[in-house]
Amino acid sequence: MTPPRLLRVLLIALWIGLFVWGTEAWAETVYVQAKTAQLRAGKTSLDAVVGNVKFGDALEVVGRDGSWIEVKTTSGAKGWIFANKTSSSKPSGTNDTLAKLGQSMRGSDASATTASAGARGLDKASEGYANRAGVSARDRDAVDRMTAYQIPDQEVEEFLREGGLGEYAK
Amino acid sequence: MRSNHGLAATLIVLSLTVAGCAEVQRAGEDIARQSGNPRLAGAIHGVGNVVGSLFPIGYEEESSIGQAMALQVVARYGGVVDQPELVRYVNLVGRAVANTSDRPDIPYRVAILEHESINAFAAPAGYIFVTRGLLKQIRNEAELAAVLGHEIAHVSQKHILDVIQRSKRLAGVSEAGLSYATSNPAAFKSVIDGAVKKLLDEGLDQDKETEADTVGEVFATRVGYDAEAYVGLLTRLRDLKGDDRALFKTHPNFSARIEAVQKTIQGKHLAATGVVLQERFARMTKRI
Structure with missing residues (x-):
């Protein structure tokens, strides 16, 4: 390759690189700031759901209109998301990485403290506490039922829809 | 040879301090033991405990602490209301707010x-x-959402966990993690009792309460509830109770809280949407 030709190739490569870098650098990113969220075909809650995203997912902003943002997921899917379900900074949520490292260094055995995470029943630590503190069977049962209490996400969504809340605002 | 092993173990524990690596810590302990230096092994273990106790409390440990505290709250406040529809309603409002919380x-x-x-x-x-x-003082769903937003903010900002982590009482527990809860239940009980006393009797620091008011207000308005609703409730409670600090030792006085919430509304341009859902609240809470 002659020097002028080499220079031309390098310049083209540099131009392409700058273009790609510029596109990346200027692309605005938002993060899902909700337990779950739906991507819709349009900017109203009446538009069809075209995808689902979850807490912490990164979304590239394509456009904005009022309370809605048009976004593209990392897999390339496009849709509109209710702006109040996004954040401009990456949400931290419950990041247990450091906690688990500390737990490991303290040599604690977490599995010994929790009988079965998520299952019905007080964990071993709380049961031991209840015994020592003399908590009544009635109150243990109340906390047991409280721990196990769950409402499916769809019912929460329906509750929002009925109340005209969130993306269902009238 | 023994001194070489000791030096190696010392170097390892130093790297542990810098890198914070549990595997390195255990390797250091093993080498020190193999070199016939149990005291050094113990020292390395101790450093690991101290360094480990500086790390945040994980969700699994948080869950044990929360459940034990819940037992005491329920016991001291006479049990819980057993009205399934009402309980479901307050949980729906809570979940609506929590789902878009931080x-x-x-x-x-x-x-x-x-x-x-x-x-x-x-x-x-x-x-x-x-x-x-x-609940009897609350007039609409937006006010309930703001109250629950305040409490959800305490959880999201880990206010009680901060108190526990800072307390000297937890130092004994942190050293061995929550396995203390089963191996030394008296220490665990002491930590929980201390945290419950702070929560129910002494109150959190005033700045934490103010933060919960302002962050909770943001959480509730993200769902679309009227931003002015919380101000309305706090104002009625002030009219009912006054600003007597003796009555409200666990929170800042109402005037200060109202001012902080109003500043948040203005500073963050939170919307007075008019969505308070008074009728739904009245229908769902008529048996309270």
Whole structure:
């Protein structure tokens, strides 16, 4: 390759690189700031759901209109998301990485403290506490039922829809 | 040879301090033991404990603490209201607010305490309580959402966990993690009792309460509830109770709280949407 030709190739490569870098650098990113969220075909809650995203997912902003943002997921899917379900900074949520490292260094055995995470029943630590503190069977049962209490996400969504809340605002 | 092993172990423990690596810590302990130096092994273990105790409390540990505290809250406040429809309603409002909070990735549950006092509490890991007395003072769903937003903010900002981590009492527990809960239940009980006393009797620091008011207001308005609703409730409670600090030792006085919330509304341009859902609230709480 002659020097002028080499220079031309390098310049083209540099131009392409700058273009790609510029596109990346200027692309605005938002993060899902909700337990779950739906991507819709349009900017109203009446538009069809075209995808689902979850807490912490990164979304590239394509456009904005009022309370809605048009976004593209990392897999390339496009849709509109209710702006109040996004954040401009990456949400931290419950990041247990450091906690688990500390737990490991303290040599604690977490599995010994929790009988079965998520299952019905007080964990071993709380049961031991209840015994020592003399908590009544009635109150243990109340906390047991409280721990196990769950409402499916769809019912929460329906509750929002009925109340005209969130993306269902009238 | 023994001194070489000792030097190696010392170097390893130094790298542990810098890198914070549990595997390195254990390797150091092993080498020190193999070199016939149990005291050095113990020292390395101790450093690991101290360094480890500086790390945040994980969700699994938080869950144990929250559940144990919940037991004490329920016991001291006369049990919980057993009205399934009402309980479901307050949980739906709580979930609606929590789902777009800054920490939506843990379960939240709301219980109504069988007590006529006007109060609400949050224990770690999403255990939220409102008293029957407070529910009677609330006039619409937006006010309830703001109250629950305040409590969810205590959980999302890990206020009680901060108190526990700072307390000297936990130092004994941190050294061995929550396995102390089973191997030394007296120490665990001491930590929980201390945290409950702070929550129910002494109150959190005033700045934490103010933060919960302002962050909770943001959480409730994200769902679309009227931003002015919380101001309305706080104003009525001030009219009812006054600003007497003796009565409200666990929170800043109402005037200060109202001012902080109003500043948040203005500073963050939170909308007075007019969505208060008074009728739905009245229908769902008519038996309270």
